[in-house]
Structures are given as structure tokens and as C-alpha cells.
Amino acid sequence: MLAIETVHSMVVGRELHALRDAIIDSAPAEVAELLSLLSTEERVLIFRILPREFAAEIFAELDVDLQSTLLSGLGDRHTARLLDEMAADDRTALLEEIPAEAARKLLALLPKEEREVALTLLGYPEGSVGRLMSPDFLTIQQDWKVREVLDHIRAHGRESDSLDTLYVVDSKGVLVDEVSVKNLLLASLDDEVVSLMNYKFEALAVQSDQEQAVELFKKYNRPTLPVVDSAGVLLGIVTVDDILDVQEEEVTEDIQKLGGSEALEDAYIRTPVTTLIQKRAGWLLVLFVGEMLTASAMTYFEDAIQRAVVLALFVPLIISSGGNSGSQASTLIIRALAVGELRLKDWMSVLRREFIAGISLGALLGAVGFLRVLIWAQFVDTYGDHWLALAFTVFFALLGVVTLGSVAGSMLPLGLKKLNLDPATSSAPFVATLVDVAGLILYFTVAMLLLSGTLL
Amino acid sequence: MLAIETVHSMVVGRELHALRDAIIDSAPAEVAELLSLLSTEERVLIFRILPREFAAEIFAELDVDLQSTLLSGLGDRHTARLLDEMAADDRTALLEEIPAEAARKLLALLPKEEREVALTLLGYPEGSVGRLMSPDFLTIQQDWKVREVLDHIRAHGRESDSLDTLYVVDSKGVLVDEVSVKNLLLASLDDEVVSLMNYKFEALAVQSDQEQAVELFKKYNRPTLPVVDSAGVLLGIVTVDDILDVQEEEVTEDIQKLGGSEALEDAYIRTPVTTLIQKRAGWLLVLFVGEMLTASAMTYFEDAIQRAVVLALFVPLIISSGGNSGSQASTLIIRALAVGELRLKDWMSVLRREFIAGISLGALLGAVGFLRVLIWAQFVDTYGDHWLALAFTVFFALLGVVTLGSVAGSMLPLGLKKLNLDPATSSAPFVATLVDVAGLILYFTVAMLLLSGTLL
Numbered sequence: 001m002l003a004i005e006t007v008h009s010m011v012v013g014r015e016l017h018a019l020r021d022a023i024i025d026s027a028p029a030e031v032a033e034l035l036s037l038l039s040t041e042e043r044v045l046i047f048r049i050l051p052r053e054f055a056a057e058i059f060a061e062l063d064v065d066l067q068s069t070l071l072s073g074l075g076d077r078h079t080a081r082l083l084d085e086m087a088a089d090d091r092t093a094l095l096e097e098i099p100a101e102a103a104r105k106l107l108a109l110l111p112k113e114e115r116e117v118a119l120t121l122l123g124y125p126e127g128s129v130g131r132l133m134s135p136d137f138l139t140i141q142q143d144w145k146v147r148e149v150l151d152h153i154r155a156h157g158r159e160s161d162s163l164d165t166l167y168v169v170d171s172k173g174v175l176v177d178e179v180s181v182k183n184l185l186l187a188s189l190d191d192e193v194v195s196l197m198n199y200k201f202e203a204l205a206v207q208s209d210q211e212q213a214v215e216l217f218k219k220y221n222r223p224t225l226p227v228v229d230s231a232g233v234l235l236g237i238v239t240v241d242d243i244l245d246v247q248e249e250e251v252t253e254d255i256q257k258l259g260g261s262e263a264l265e266d267a268y269i270r271t272p273v274t275t276l277i278q279k280r281a282g283w284l285l286v287l288f289v290g291e292m293l294t295a296s297a298m299t300y301f302e303d304a305i306q307r308a309v310v311l312a313l314f315v316p317l318i319i320s321s322g323g324n325s326g327s328q329a330s331t332l333i334i335r336a337l338a339v340g341e342l343r344l345k346d347w348m349s350v351l352r353r354e355f356i357a358g359i360s361l362g363a364l365l366g367a368v369g370f371l372r373v374l375i376w377a378q379f380v381d382t383y384g385d386h387w388l389a390l391a392f393t394v395f396f397a398l399l400g401v402v403t404l405g406s407v408a409g410s411m412l413p414l415g416l417k418k419l420n421l422d423p424a425t426s427s428a429p430f431v432a433t434l435v436d437v438a439g440l441i442l443y444f445t446v447a448m449l450l451l452s453g454t455l456l
Numbered sequence: 457m458l459a460i461e462t463v464h465s466m467v468v469g470r471e472l473h474a475l476r477d478a479i480i481d482s483a484p485a486e487v488a489e490l491l492s493l494l495s496t497e498e499r500v501l502i503f504r505i506l507p508r509e510f511a512a513e514i515f516a517e518l519d520v521d522l523q524s525t526l527l528s529g530l531g532d533r534h535t536a537r538l539l540d541e542m543a544a545d546d547r548t549a550l551l552e553e554i555p556a557e558a559a560r561k562l563l564a565l566l567p568k569e570e571r572e573v574a575l576t577l578l579g580y581p582e583g584s585v586g587r588l589m590s591p592d593f594l595t596i597q598q599d600w601k602v603r604e605v606l607d608h609i610r611a612h613g614r615e616s617d618s619l620d621t622l623y624v625v626d627s628k629g630v631l632v633d634e635v636s637v638k639n640l641l642l643a644s645l646d647d648e649v650v651s652l653m654n655y656k657f658e659a660l661a662v663q664s665d666q667e668q669a670v671e672l673f674k675k676y677n678r679p680t681l682p683v684v685d686s687a688g689v690l691l692g693i694v695t696v697d698d699i700l701d702v703q704e705e706e707v708t709e710d711i712q713k714l715g716g717s718e719a720l721e722d723a724y725i726r727t728p729v730t731t732l733i734q735k736r737a738g739w740l741l742v743l744f745v746g747e748m749l750t751a752s753a754m755t756y757f758e759d760a761i762q763r764a765v766v767l768a769l770f771v772p773l774i775i776s777s778g779g780n781s782g783s784q785a786s787t788l789i790i791r792a793l794a795v796g797e798l799r800l801k802d803w804m805s806v807l808r809r810e811f812i813a814g815i816s817l818g819a820l821l822g823a824v825g826f827l828r829v830l831i832w833a834q835f836v837d838t839y840g841d842h843w844l845a846l847a848f849t850v851f852f853a854l855l856g857v858v859t860l861g862s863v864a865g866s867m868l869p870l871g872l873k874k875l876n877l878d879p880a881t882s883s884a885p886f887v888a889t890l891v892d893v894a895g896l897i898l899y900f901t902v903a904m905l906l907l908s909g910t911l912l
Contacts, residue, residue, distance in 0.1 A: 027676055157641055157642050182613065182619040185609045186613050188610070200481065252795060255791045259788060261788065264788070267792065268797060269798050273813055277812075280781075281817055287776070288825075294773055295770055295772070298768065309758055314751055317751050320775075321747065323776075331711055331712060332715060332720070336723065336724040336725065342723075357736065361736060368744060382758065402740075432780075436772055
């Protein structure tokens, strides 16, 4: 890859031909990365000297911010050229993201035909398959010979966004079947297209959600899927590379929800701080109000604490262990649901497993907690005469709380899914609050049972 | 999709021809899903009646468990046929997963040539690109005409795993360039291959890690990448659908680590409970030992608690708010790092943003906490005469703890990344423990400052 210093010195020395050749030899993604490190002036200069197709390819790889500043630096003629060369779906993504005013200005620069394409794509709802599709594809007729199809590809294939599948349409543009280029290449030149057809194809509805498209791509394992309207007319194609982006965004949203915020719409570093605060305040408040129940629960046991302050010392240790065990269980279950490894009907098996895991892990932590009280009691006076009863209290409380965390953490996502709610959204925080409150009650109840008459 | 009841009744009524036709008309992934709901006997029966290529395709979609039980039910002749028809990379995946004994038996059933291929693939280290590659690809020579290449595809393309890229090799099998089928289809029939070559290609090293392959696929946006040995000899190809599976596993590992367990090697529901416990016990223990510091911190403030038990009541509320804010910040940062939206050099900007966000969210929760004490104080006696000072204590403690959570939660993943450690592994739990201990100290220190002379 080109070093940034080399680019600087080539720009200063005006070795523009050498610079262009060096850039053309690199992969578009690499060039895009390099450009993001340069100044706006250098970027504009480089875009002016690059061949247009290559420039458009790199442009599509840049962040929307960079795209915008670059366009304002390039001037109308270069901008129009660049937009014109971009693939229609990349152009839609750009127009979608920039402010409406700038988008209108850009649309005006497009040739009439391309402008109509852009406006049509922008006419579909945000997040729909329509926004994702490319209108550049090849159609063929079922009575053509393979030889004619190959000639057709040679003549018109250059404008198509993908050349792995050809679409057979009838005279009204209705999609009748798809034929893979692979099968075409394997067939003899005199075969008719119809002999390659099996009338089995999957298509995406133009109005449907992009997340459904991700599911279909996973299910059918295809590089491209056709997009049709309600009458079955072929409108465009979606390619798997666009689907990868949608999928990455989905995973990001899931992870952000797991962390207890609402999903961000933009990259973290580009999200304004005020938006960041808004997205986080909601859940933080809900959890805070939920956690207030811990104060109420503690108030209920105030007398016990008054009599044995030593009980209060273990409160954070005990409730956090329940929270940690709950968070392990809920993340495992949420992810297993998301990738389809687990089904709702498996809930009994999950319950059994988590009960066993919870008891075992609880006994383990309980044993460590028991030892801690036992060892400390030999050296310090904090735990008083009744340290053994206290050690047992800690043991049983941990056993119960960790089991509770494990079971609640696994059942809550399944319950949310059963109610058709998103398990990722709220499981972890809900589990934490539930386990904190229930854990406190459990801890003090055990204490009452084991310590009454001695410490209490 | 075929209903399961329909299949049952067709099996009972021995309408096997109709059943076969119905199954052939469905997508392989659908059939695989349907089969997983049937009994082993029904599955074996269906595999016996299906055409072999289709059977192999479906077989590749099944879980390893199902594959194993099915193979033992099918008998040697059918098993050999099925294995023989499977793509080499799918077969490697199967042999990798089943017990060594069963794998040896299966290998013996393969024809000599296929057995050698399987053994070669299994010779590469686990998790390496070698295990992922398919040895079925098409090579061409640079002095061939496009017409000859098309004839070659027609004659030999059927065995190739992918037909979107052709590989130009020299007489020693060294990869010289790749030519996309798209460019081939667009070129005129009398062009020579060399006229389509630009000597620019990316290849994977056979010994390199599968995760590196994922990065290269993302970077170059290709449907297939060639695999070479250290001498540049072409050994196989990797297709993007295998990469999607590797990527999904990676995300799953990240999410499991975020939840505070070690990554599971198998699906949750197939992981034995004992393994599940082992994978979770480690981190749970580390966290537990870390959280023991909270007991030490509380012991340090035991006198204060003795004098004002009311202080203990707010401990869970205050430390959990810090933990929640820390978990929001760390998940946002970990994910932004994982998708490459954030770089280490942005740390100052992250610090500034998280400080502002933390102060704002802390002030918000603090205000709610303040109100809570203020309102309760009107109705109950728990908070005594000094409720206003207590309300201010809660406010300032929350302000500090939430800010601390936000800042520590964002900086820790960046610090781990800087040290070349995996930010996903341990950030969330470390943040929680750190914030719990520091939060307790902060809370009691504020209390000492504001309440000394009154409650304390």
C-alpha cells in the first residue's frame, strides 16, 4: 500500500502521473483508507486526476462525511461525472444520508435518465428492499439460444451490477425464472434458454424489510436475489455485498441493546454527544427506577442491618454475583436465539441445564465466599463470635442468588421472544434488576433463618 | 414448504414417488429444517429415495449430530455415495467434527482419489484457511483464446465449486493472475486471455488464520479468493458463503465474551452442561474475587454504616447505576472498535464525549435520586432529620459514579486494544468490578464530607 508520506511528497512535487499510476494499482478499499488520512485539498486533487470509473468505485467506499466535503470541493462538472459513474444503489445510499438541500443540488447535476432512477429508488420507504436494490441487471427471453444470450451479455453486460444470474422475463416484464450464468456456460451453444429453466426462483418484495432480505439470503445462499413488485414485475437485484452491510448493522444494534442503550443510527464517533445521551438516558432511567426497589428492600431489613452491620458488608458481593451469572446466561441464550441454534420449544431443556449450571456455579462461589469469611475471621474481629453462622449465610445466599441469576437470565429472553418482543432489547438490564432485588431479599431471609438468636 | 404431517402420512402410505417429487421442489435449507423434525427412520428412508446430488446438498446443510446418526442408519453403500457427492470443503467440515473413530471409517468408504483430497485438507491446522478451501476450481493458460476458455468451462466447469473467477497458472501451477468470468463474457471470442490480465490479484495463504480470510474478504469484496502455498502454487479457493459462517461464529464469540463467559465451541444447546459450567466458572470466579474488594471497602466504612444505617440502603442503587453506565459505554466502544469505526488515536475525543455524557446522565439520575429521598422523607421516618443532606449525598454520589462508569467503560476497551489484548474478552466485567469498588469509596467519601457533624 502507498505510504501517506509518499503521497504528500508526490503532491508537493506535482508528480501527478506517477501518483495516479500508483493509486490505480491499489485496491479501492485501500485507496479509500488512504484518502481518509489526507487533507481535503489533496483528496480533491486526487479525484480530479483519477479515471472516472475508478474514482467512482473509490468514492463509493468513502464515509458519507468525506463524500460530502469532497463533492463540495470538486465543483459541478467533476461532481456530475462522479455521480454518473456510481452504481445506482451506492448513489441512493449517499443521497439518503446527506442533508435534503445537498441531495436536491446533487440530483440536479444528474442526467435526466439517471435522475429518474435515483428518484424512483428514493421513493421506496427507508429500510426497505427498494432502497437497497440496483436497477442494473440483464434480462433474457425464454426462446433465445444460449449463443444469443452470450452475445447479449457481451453487448450489454457492462452496465449490469452482477453477472452471475440472468433473469427470464415475459413480454410484460414479469419475472418468469432465473438462470445462473454457471448453467449457461455449461450448456451447449444451441440449447434454448427454456431448456435451462425449472421455474423455481426466490424473489424479494420491493416493499419488504431489509432484515427479511438478510434472512432469505442466509436461507438460499445466493450471490444475488431479484426484487419484484406486487405484480411480479422485475424491478432490480440485490447483491450479497449490500446484505453483508445490513447484517453488520443488525449485529451492531443487537450488541448495543445488550449493553443497555438504544441502538445508535450512525457510527459512535459521528453520533453527536446529545444524541448519545438521549439514546442512553432512557434505559438508564428505567433501570434506576427499577433498582430503587433495592432501597425499599433494604429498608425492610433495616433493623437487621442495625443489629448486624456486618450483613451490609456482603451486599455488593452477593448481588453482583447474581448479576454476573444472569448476564452470562442471558447473553448465551440471546445469541443462540439470534443465530437460530435454539428454539422456544427447547425451553424445558434450557431450564434444566441452567438450573444445574446455576447450582454448580453457586456452590463454587459459595465455597469461596465461605472460605473468605472463615479465613478473615482468624485475623480480624469484624465478623465477631458468630463467624461460622455468617459464613454459612454467605454460602447459602450465593448458592441461591447465582442459581436465580442463571435461571432468570435464561428464561427471560425466551419469555420475551414468546411475547414477540426483541430478546436483545431488555433482557440483560431486566435480569440485573430482578436479580438484585430478589437477591437482596433472599440474602436477608437466609440471614434471618441462620442468624436469629445469635447475631440477629 | 412441505408440512410435517404430509410427510408422515406419505411415509405411512408408501407414496414414495410423490414424496420425492415434493421434496425435490423445495429449497435444500427448507428440506434440512424439515428433516431435523423427523424420526431417524424417516430421515434414512428419505435419503435412500432422493437423487444423489440433491441428497448430498441437503446433507451438507444438516447439523453434524444429524449427519452422524444418518450415516450410521444408511449403510455403507449409501454412505459412500453421499460422501462422494459432497463438496470437498463440506466433507472436511464433517470429518473434522465427528469422533476420530467414525471419521476413519468414513474415509475408508471414499474412492482413493477423494480420500487423498480429504486427508490433504485435514492435514492443515484447525482454524486455518486450508481447512476451509475447496480443491475444485478451474485453471486456464494465458495464451488461450476466450473461445477456448468457454469450451473448457463447458467441458470441465461442472466439477468447479464456483464459476465466477478463473485462475491463470503457469506450467508449475503457480498462480499468475485471476480473470473474472464477467470480463471473459464481455470480451470478444478471439481475444487472448493475456489481454484480460492485469497481474493484480489477492490470494490467501493456506496456513493463515480463517479470521484473516474474513478481513480480506471484507476488504476486497470478492465472491471467491484463491489459496496458495508459500511458493505461490494454487491449492484451492474459498467462497464467500463459507466466510459468512466463520464471521457469524466470530460475532457469537465476541457476544459470549461480552456476557462474561469464555466463548463456547459448539452451539449452546449441544454444549454439555459440564462444559457450560467450566466455560462460565473462570470469569465468574475472577469477578467474584474482584468483587471481594467491595466487602473490604465496606468494612473500611463500617463505623459510618453503624452510625447511619440509612447509608447502606442506597449502596445497591448507587453501584448498579455506575455499572449500567459503564456497560453502555464499554459495549458501544467495543463494537465500534470491532467494525473499525473507531481507532485508537480517537481516544481523546472519546474521553471528552464520555465525560460530557457521564456528567449529564449522572446529573439526571442524581436528580431523580434526590427527588426520591425528598419525597419519601415527607412520608416515612427512615431518613430522619437530615434527609436534605442525605439527598445531596445521593445526588453527588450518583453524579460521580455514573461519570466514572462512563469514562472507565470507554477507556478500558481502548487500553486493552492498545496492549493488543481482545477488548471484548474482559472489558465489561472489569469495568463492573472497578466501578463497584470505586463507586463505594466515592459514595462513602461524599457521605463523610456532607454528613459529618450531622448523621456521622
